[in-house]
Amino acid sequence: MKDPDLSYIRLNKHYVHLPYLFLGIAEAILLVLAAWFALSFIESMADPEKVFALTEFDWPPFAIFSFVLSCCTLSMGVYLAMVREGFRSMVLRTIVSFFFLGSLSLYLLALLLPHNFIHQGFIFWSVITGSMFVIIARVFFMMVVDTAKLKRRVVIYGAGNRAKKLLEDLAPEIDVVGVQVVGCIPNANEHVQVSEATTLPYPSDWLSFVRNSQISEIVVSPDERRRVQGDSAFPLNDFLDCKLAGVPSCDALSFCERELGKIDITLLQPSWMLYSDGFKYSKRRLMAKRLFDLILASAFFAVLWPFMLLTAIAVKLESPGPxxxxxxxxxxxxxHFRIYKFRSMRQDAEKHGAMWAQKNDSRVTKVGAFIRNTRLDELPQLYNVLAGSMSFVGPRPERPEFVTDLAQQIPFYDTRHKVKPGLMGWAQLKYPYGASVEDAKNKLQYDLYYTKNHSFLMDMLIMIQTVEIILLGKGVH
Structure with missing residues (x-):
């Protein structure tokens, strides 16, 4: 029987799919080797009479080089693009992440580190060599590894509205999630809503069924729970037999959280929030996060103040007003707190009251459109981070006028205020710009996931991946 835990591993409350983890580790090693070869080539070029030979292994600059380029890979979403968009997108994103982000990051580090710790020639040749090594490794990975075979095969117990919604949520992410849905098995007391092609007959022997079908997990998602609590309707003993044989069951809410990185509020119960593994308070983590925010905000301000000055001049020259x-x-x-931005709209943009921002909003000025796309309009919020009203990572803060309305229409909306708001967030990575109550509802599911599972590792991943959002101008209105 297929191992149910074959395709993912849990690291600090977050699920990482093993094929990409192994590829990332292999690439980090290849980048270290590329840096070693590049340094050896540079030293051999300095002495034409010297035959090429590997130089002494100087691991600190090699490790820094590998770490920076690995972070750049994550920031450009290379692994997801490799699966979703194919070879050409993978090569393009690799070039951007290494030659632009990687080279720039290494150059800035070279200015901060001791003299010649990372010199320019080393950066140039290491990036070229590393790009070649990594692209070859990724091509080999795409040719040899069939990620579909590494996915866990799951069956959904239920074929009503809940099962249908779960399938609809999985559909856009089916290429990158770590599961393959074999089908849905209807409960005797529910009306079938999923397609006939997805429906499976009710097994006479659940244990034989999961073994013969190589099922890794059973997702329990019937429509009416009150009708399936009794042993006569709900196959409790069958599921226990399957669990003892190595095939566990999970509820749809936990399955959605694990695979899609969100908490489905249509399935959410207050008791689940109270007893689940998450929504924890840690004074030590809060202090560490605050210290990290102060250091990072100060560093960003020191580096970006010229861009802030130029942005202020451009805003002032184009349109009257502050x-x-x-x-x-x-x-x-x-x-409540006051948030600051560079003005990107006309001065009279809200003469009729608070309004949702829209796509191609006519109130946005030409300079405003540019600074929104590049996120330069958000830079004054570094002051909010320094003042402590915001963090670098957290749910984006909303206006009180909208919060009052949204809290009345969307259950659990106020839960997102249990963590400090941020300049960037999990919802901004996973969902496009929100401009309606329905969008706010969908984004809340990702904000709840962050509120439940936030950690230093997750904050770092969000900051790294936000680079792709900025460079590609995603989610901007």
Whole structure:
């Protein structure tokens, strides 16, 4: 029988799919070797009479080089693009992540580190060599590894509205999630809503069925729970037999959280939030995060102040009115604070009251459109981070006028205010710009996932992947 845990591993409450983890580790090793070969080539070029030979292994700059380029790979979403968009997208993103982001990051590090710790020739040849090694490794991975065979085969117990919604949520991510849905098995007391092609007959022997079909997990998602609690309707003993044989069961809410990185509020119960592994308070983590925010905000301000000055001049020259724009937002535990941005709209943009921002909004100026696309308009919020009203990573703060309305229409909406709001967030990575109540509802599911599972590792991944959002201008209105 197929091992149910073959395709993923849990690291600090987050699930990482093993094929990509192994590929990432292999690439990190290849980048170290590429840096070693590049340094050896540079030293041999310095002495024409010297025959090429590997130089002494100087691991600190090699490790830094490998770490920086690995982070750049994550920031450009190379692994997801490799599966979703194919070879050409993978090569293009690799070139951008290595030659632009990687070279720039290494150059800035070279300025901060001791003299000649990372010299320019080393950066140039290491990036070229590393790009060749990594692209070859990824091509080999795409040719040899069939990721579909590494996915866990799951069956859904239920074929009603809940099962249908679960399939609809999985459909856009089916190429990158670590599961393959074999089908849905209807409960005797529910009306079938999924397609006939997805429906499977009710097994006479569940244990034989999961063994013969190589099922790794049973997702329990019937429509009416009150009708399936009794042993006569709900196959409790069958599922226990399967669990003892190595095929566990899970509820749809936990399955959605694990595979899609969100918490489905249509399935959410307060008791689940209270007793689940998450939504924890850690004074030590809060202090560490605050220290990290202060250091990072100070560093960003020191590097980006010239861009802030140029942005302020451009805003002032294009349209009359103040350079900075401020709004009241809802922060940690519902407290209000004032957020600052460079003004990207006309001065009279809200003469008729608070309005959702729209795609191609006519109120946005030409300079405003540019600074929104490049996120330069958000730079004054470094002050909010330094002041402590915001963090670098967290749910984006919303206006009180909208929060009051949304909290009445969307269950559990106020739960997102249990963590400090941020400049960037999990919802911004996973969902496009929200401009309606339905969008706010969908984004809340990702904000709840962050509120439940937030950690330093998750914050780092969000910051790294936000680079792709900025460079490609995703989610901007």
């Amino acid at each position: 350079v900075l724009y401020h709004q009241v937002r809802v922060g940690l535990n519902g407290r």
